[in-house]
């Protein structure tokens with residue numbers, strides 16, 4: 001049947017000829033070519049020469065979630081490992097506002113006065129929220145940021161604390177292979193990330209400030225126990241007295257702690273990062289620490305223990321990932337979780353059920 005629209009008498013809606021569609025892609029736009037991935041050997045060669053661009057690219061691959069990047073990164077790390085280890089790894093922690101950025105800036109310049117190179121890395125578990133911008137942000141360390149021998153890298157942003165920490169640990173290897181003989185690892189002193197940092201540094205420095213009420217409140221005992229030194233910042237102006245009082249309080253608190261495995265007695269010093277007072281004393285103490293632990297063998301012992309710890313940590317992390325990333329397991333978990341929540345299955349039976357599916361799937 002003829003369509004009514006074709007009738008000249010038709011008065012209803014008609015379809016007009018449309019206009020030609022413009023092309024979706026602007027033909028004048030020059031297509032940007034993606035930079036080809038460097039090979040592991042190219043990266044290693046660059047890193048060993050101290051090439052900062054190659055180092056940065058390798059670190060980006062360590063942090064990447066892409067499979068091909070991961071494989072290259074692991075090869076680079078393995079090849080850099082024999083050239084790593086020759087550094088002082090120092091963990092620096094303190095609550096926001098304690099003056100970490102200001103301090104790292106002046107500490108950094110102090111260590112660089114004698115030559116050498118410094119890498120400032122960070123572990124910030126909250127960076128998933130803030131896209132890694134709080135820590136390691138270059139603008140916070142103005143002088144170091146423009147120093148030719150300083151390499152500043154913000155916290156890896158994606159993933160669990162364990163994953164973020166592992167990436168930082170791997171980055172240390174790359175930086176050392178590139179000749180960075182001073183490594184600072186920064187954390188916000190509020191959570192569990194301190195334990196992760198402790199497992200990758202030789203010396204752990206806790207930054208504190210006075211005048212925040214009862215000095216020993218609000219600081220986790222665990223963090224204090226890990227500290228090889230507590231340094232009280234902002235000992236300037238009217239704050240000198242309170243800083244000294246806090247120093248006395250920390251000293252007596254530390255007496256109550258069990259002796260450290262290293263045999264080193266943690267020290268408490270005051271300083272002012274802003275006015276650059278007391279910095280040399282802190283560094284003189286850190287020098288003494290390194291001389292002490294190298295002499296009594298603890299330095300080597302701790303590094304070996306850390307390597308062992310990371311081996312197991314890495315196994316744990318990869319097993320968990322393999323398990324939880326599995327879509328069948330994901331579904332099964334949901335079902336079992338629901339059963340547990342409705343009291344139809346015990347937690348243990350549910351766990352056994354999910355694990356059985358996993359083991360069967362992997363022929364275990």
Ligand code: GDP
Pocket residue numbers: 094095096097098099100101102103233234235236271272273274275
């Ligand atoms: P972060 O959050 O721990 O990194 O702390 P910042 O380094 O950003 O410092 C927090 C604030 O404390 C800034 O306003 C600094 O200028 C100030 N500050 C840092 N060090 C000192 C110091 O030695 N004395 C005084 N009076 N203020 C300081």
